[in-house]
Amino acid sequence: MLEQSQLHAIEARCTQEAAPRCRTSCPLDMDVRAFLEHLAADRPREGRKLLERHLPLPAVLTAVCDHPCENACLRRDLGGSLAVSALERYCMKAVPEQSRPLIRPPKGQKLAVLGAGLAGLTAAFDISHKGFAVTLFHENTREDALLAAFPSLDRALPEAELKALEKFHVSFVSASLDEALLERCTEEYSAVFVDASCCAFAPSREETESATLLWRGNICCGGWESLTPTGAHFASASAQAGEGRKAGITLQRIMTGVSLVASREGEERKDRLHTPLDGVQPEARVLPAGESYTAEEARREASRCIRCACMQCVKECPFLQKYKEFPRVYARKLYNNASVVRGTRTANVIMNGCALCGQCEAICPEHFSMADLCLHSRRDAVERDVMPVSAHEFALEDMAQASGPEASFFVEDPALAAQGGHGATMFFPGCQLAASRGEQVLAMYRFLREKLPGGVSLHSSCCGIPAHWAGREALFASHAETLRTVWEQAGRPEILTACSSCMTALSLALPEASVVSLWEKLDNMLTGPISCSAPDVMNVQDPCGARHNEAWRNAVRSLAAKAGIRVEEARRTGEESACCGYGGLVWNAQPDVADAMAEKRAGEFSHPVLTSCIMCHDRFAEKSESLHLFDILPPTAGKAVTSTPPGLSARRAGRMALKEAALEEFLGIRPEHRHDEEPILLRIPDEVRQNMEKRYILRQDVVTAIAGIEESGAKFLNRENGHFLGSWRPRNVTFWVEYTVDDDGGFTLVNAWCHRMVVPGAIQPATKVIMEERVHA
Amino acid sequence: MSLEPNFTTDGGDWVCARCNVPLEQIKVQALYMHSAFDVFLPRCPSCGLTLIPRTLAEGKMAEVEALLEDK
Ligand code: SF4
Ligand code: SF4
Ligand code: SF4
Ligand SMILES: [Zn+2]
Numbered sequence: 001m002l003e004q005s006q007l008h009a010i011e012a013r014c015t016q017e018a019a020p021r022c023r024t025s026c027p028l029d030m031d032v033r034a035f036l037e038h039l040a041a042d043r044p045r046e047g048r049k050l051l052e053r054h055l056p057l058p059a060v061l062t063a064v065c066d067h068p069c070e071n072a073c074l075r076r077d078l079g080g081s082l083a084v085s086a087l088e089r090y091c092m093k094a095v096p097e098q099s100r101p102l103i104r105p106p107k108g109q110k111l112a113v114l115g116a117g118l119a120g121l122t123a124a125f126d127i128s129h130k131g132f133a134v135t136l137f138h139e140n141t142r143e144d145a146l147l148a149a150f151p152s153l154d155r156a157l158p159e160a161e162l163k164a165l166e167k168f169h170v171s172f173v174s175a176s177l178d179e180a181l182l183e184r185c186t187e188e189y190s191a192v193f194v195d196a197s198c199c200a201f202a203p204s205r206e207e208t209e210s211a212t213l214l215w216r217g218n219i220c221c222g223g224w225e226s227l228t229p230t231g232a233h234f235a236s237a238s239a240q241a242g243e244g245r246k247a248g249i250t251l252q253r254i255m256t257g258v259s260l261v262a263s264r265e266g267e268e269r270k271d272r273l274h275t276p277l278d279g280v281q282p283e284a285r286v287l288p289a290g291e292s293y294t295a296e297e298a299r300r301e302a303s304r305c306i307r308c309a310c311m312q313c314v315k316e317c318p319f320l321q322k323y324k325e326f327p328r329v330y331a332r333k334l335y336n337n338a339s340v341v342r343g344t345r346t347a348n349v350i351m352n353g354c355a356l357c358g359q360c361e362a363i364c365p366e367h368f369s370m371a372d373l374c375l376h377s378r379r380d381a382v383e384r385d386v387m388p389v390s391a392h393e394f395a396l397e398d399m400a401q402a403s404g405p406e407a408s409f410f411v412e413d414p415a416l417a418a419q420g421g422h423g424a425t426m427f428f429p430g431c432q433l434a435a436s437r438g439e440q441v442l443a444m445y446r447f448l449r450e451k452l453p454g455g456v457s458l459h460s461s462c463c464g465i466p467a468h469w470a471g472r473e474a475l476f477a478s479h480a481e482t483l484r485t486v487w488e489q490a491g492r493p494e495i496l497t498a499c500s501s502c503m504t505a506l507s508l509a510l511p512e513a514s515v516v517s518l519w520e521k522l523d524n525m526l527t528g529p530i531s532c533s534a535p536d537v538m539n540v541q542d543p544c545g546a547r548h549n550e551a552w553r554n555a556v557r558s559l560a561a562k563a564g565i566r567v568e569e570a571r572r573t574g575e576e577s578a579c580c581g582y583g584g585l586v587w588n589a590q591p592d593v594a595d596a597m598a599e600k601r602a603g604e605f606s607h608p609v610l611t612s613c614i615m616c617h618d619r620f621a622e623k624s625e626s627l628h629l630f631d632i633l634p635p636t637a638g639k640a641v642t643s644t645p646p647g648l649s650a651r652r653a654g655r656m657a658l659k660e661a662a663l664e665e666f667l668g669i670r671p672e673h674r675h676d677e678e679p680i681l682l683r684i685p686d687e688v689r690q691n692m693e694k695r696y697i698l699r700q701d702v703v704t705a706i707a708g709i710e711e712s713g714a715k716f717l718n719r720e721n722g723h724f725l726g727s728w729r730p731r732n733v734t735f736w737v738e739y740t741v742d743d744d745g746g747f748t749l750v751n752a753w754c755h756r757m758v759v760p761g762a763i764q765p766a767t768k769v770i771m772e773e774r775v776h777a
Numbered sequence: 778m779s780l781e782p783n784f785t786t787d788g789g790d791w792v793c794a795r796c797n798v799p800l801e802q803i804k805v806q807a808l809y810m811h812s813a814f815d816v817f818l819p820r821c822p823s824c825g826l827t828l829i830p831r832t833l834a835e836g837k838m839a840e841v842e843a844l845l846e847d848k
Contacts, residue, residue: 348846388843714824715826716793716828717792719789719791725828753834755829756809759805759818
């Protein structure tokens with residue numbers, strides 16, 4: 001399980017929650033983006049609430065603020081910065097006071113403030129609103145210092161807001177601001193603030209601690225003048241108020257005896273948010289026709305806000321969109337999920353929805369990897385035995401079939417086998433090419449044998465990637481051992497693979513083997529032009545397994561060029577390519593997400609797409625015109641049996657057919673029974689077959705079920721239509737089959753469904769049910 | 778987390794083909810991952826063969842299975 005500190009390091013990589021530039025440049029941490037969002041949505045009251053929550057003396061401050069947010073605004077070069085300051089003033093005028101803060105009886109400690117400049121008043125405002133009594137010493141009238149610093153300020157504003165401060169136990173005392181007063185205050189008060197704009201004896205900014213504005217003892221200072229880039233002095237309202245606020249935090253800590261420096265990182269104003277600006281159109285600032293904004297003008301101006309945000313990965317990934325959050329939040333949820341001992345683990349669905357494709361990591365400016373996080377969580381869930389069994393069960397059974405006696409085989413190069421020799425190369429087509437394109441696998445094998453020196457062997461099996469993706473490390477390791485045994489018996493040949501997932505898995509399983517992509521090899525072998533009937537212009541889909549495999553991607557493009565295809569790159573190609581939905585077993589755990597991925601990616605192609613991964617091809621084939629490299633290369637073009645990709649049952653049958661054909665052709669072995677000889681004659685109408693696919697029910701399951709039910713006679717009869725119904729539980733799934741008996745003794749399937757619960761009496765008595773079994777555990 | 782207690786067939790006039798008797802709603806226990814639920818299902822009164830309708834398998838049962846898997 002992740003340590004809390006690891007989580008924080010991972011979380012911190014996603015900066016989506018970081019403040020936009022308007023906010024980081026505001027010394028008062030004003031949530032400008034949310035404020036503008038309220039105005040744009042015609043909610044000025046909510047806007048004013050935000051001003052009151054973030055700003056001290058909001059009427060005065062908004063009237064005199066020098067708005068550094070506007071200099072930092074990302075709209076600046078796209079029509080002009082948002083008129084934040086004018087909009088704030090509009091909002092203060094348009095809407096009456098919204099919040100009624102609680103006035104508490106004052107606590108024991110008291111603060112003295114020397115000087116009623118903006119810094120002093122801010123410190124007094126903040127501290128008094130925290131429930132401490134404040135004595136504010138000033139010269140002349142209490143508004144004079146403000147009016148001197150900001151001559152355009154309308155006296156009515158400070159008059160009202162200073163009067164309001166009195167209710168919060170701020171007492172104004174006229175006094176001469178000198179060192180004698182300071183000495184008296186340091187003794188009589190728990191803490192003291194010196195406003196540098198009013199006190200001649202105040203230290204320079206450099207004489208105070210920059211993180212706390214502590215001068216000495218219990219005295220803080222703030223309110224200095226600022227310098228323009230040309231060196232002119234001026235009173236920056238935002239800077240002075242910001243200093244009053246920063247010092248206020250220190251003063252409160254002095255009064256309550258808390259560390260002055262601990263956990264104040266939040267006050268640092270760092271720009272960490274990455275806001276992509278591509279596609280943002282320039283829009284000119286809306287200027288008020290009269291003296292200040294009307295409601296409509298304000299709404300229009302506020303609507304120009306870009307709503308700075310990152311979300312770059314989320315925009316690309318249907319999985320990240322599904323749960324309506326962004327990686328930082330997902331990281332926290334996955335962590336919390338892993339900490340659940342008993343109770344509902346809501347984040348199980350999160351970790352199993354990721355295709356582990358790596359696109360987010362490639363796109364993210366901080367390289368946040370959801371794939372690492374989700375794979376880690378899966379491994380953790382498997383280890384603690386809380387992984388939902390059904391999430392990957394079908395895929396793991398498929399892996400077992402592809403690697404088991406039914407479908408897996410190894411053939412030594414027939415020319416060398418007789419003398420006990422070994423091919424220098426081993427062709428490893430991968431279980432999905434075997435499932436989908438058996439004829440072409442054989443054609444390619446013949447071609448490789450003919451052209452490659454040193455002989456070529458053929459190994460058909462699953463590479464083990466499903467176990468890796470499912471987080472089942474023990475299964476992956478034992479599968480790797482099986483692969484290693486074959487590889488060593490084959491004389492440790494170079495492995496040629498046509499699947500990028502195989503490439504990933506084999507490099508993990510057999511790190512000492514040299515694993516080369518078939519496409520690179522073919523690119524070297526096929527030097528001249530390739531004649532084929534492919535479209536002139538195509539997009540290329542880079543499979544996620546080749547995201548970091550430039551040689552693979554280049555070889556594909558080079559082969560396409562030789563075939564006379566002009567490749568037009570789709571958006572997000574190469575390292576940033578998007579997943580077809582096969583990756584990470586999401587097709588098994590969350591088919592809706594996988595479909596959305598295929599849909600989205602297919603929609604990004606403007607031409608027929610050329611794929612180098614058979615799963616990409618098969619998943620796009622229903623949505624858009626798609627060709628696999630096998631369809632254009634001379635050894636294999638025109639040798640596909642069907643044009644539509646096979647379903648789940650047909651994939652298993654395809655592997656068995658390949659094994660039969662290969663053993664017959666290269667070893668002269670004829671099977672006793674062919675794989676498609678079934679014990680009963682079964683007819684499955686197309687729409688029933690499609691429903692079975694969705695429910696992961698295989699033809700073989702139905703055949704076995706009906707054969708078994710007919711043998712035992714344990715079935716129901718619907719007297720209305722003559723349908724029979726029975727069940728079969730070969731593993732921890734119960735299959736129900738509703739069927740008719742046809743005149744020729746065959747059967748026609750009407751419907752099939754399944755469930756995992758065990759109901760005694762609802763299963764074949766002959767079937768031994770092992771409760772709580774966990775497949776592949 | 779409980780199953781609605783009573784589930785009949787999804788329509789039709791079902792009998793036990795072996796015993797040729799109509800089905801009755803009888804209480805049985807559905808079991809999954811260390812949990813058991815009482816539920817009334819159509820069952821042959823003579824041999825005990827029990828029917829699980831598709832709407833139950835793909836509805837409530839699937840829901841409870843998912844909940845239990847996440848426990
Ligand atoms: S790309 Fe995604 S993970 Fe990276 S900072 Fe942006 S929102 Fe966060
Ligand atoms: S565009 Fe909006 S959110 Fe972005 S910096 Fe400007 S005001 Fe802030
Ligand atoms: S599916 Fe791919 S892009 Fe989406 S979160 Fe997972 S690894 Fe990232
Ligand atoms: Zn019966």
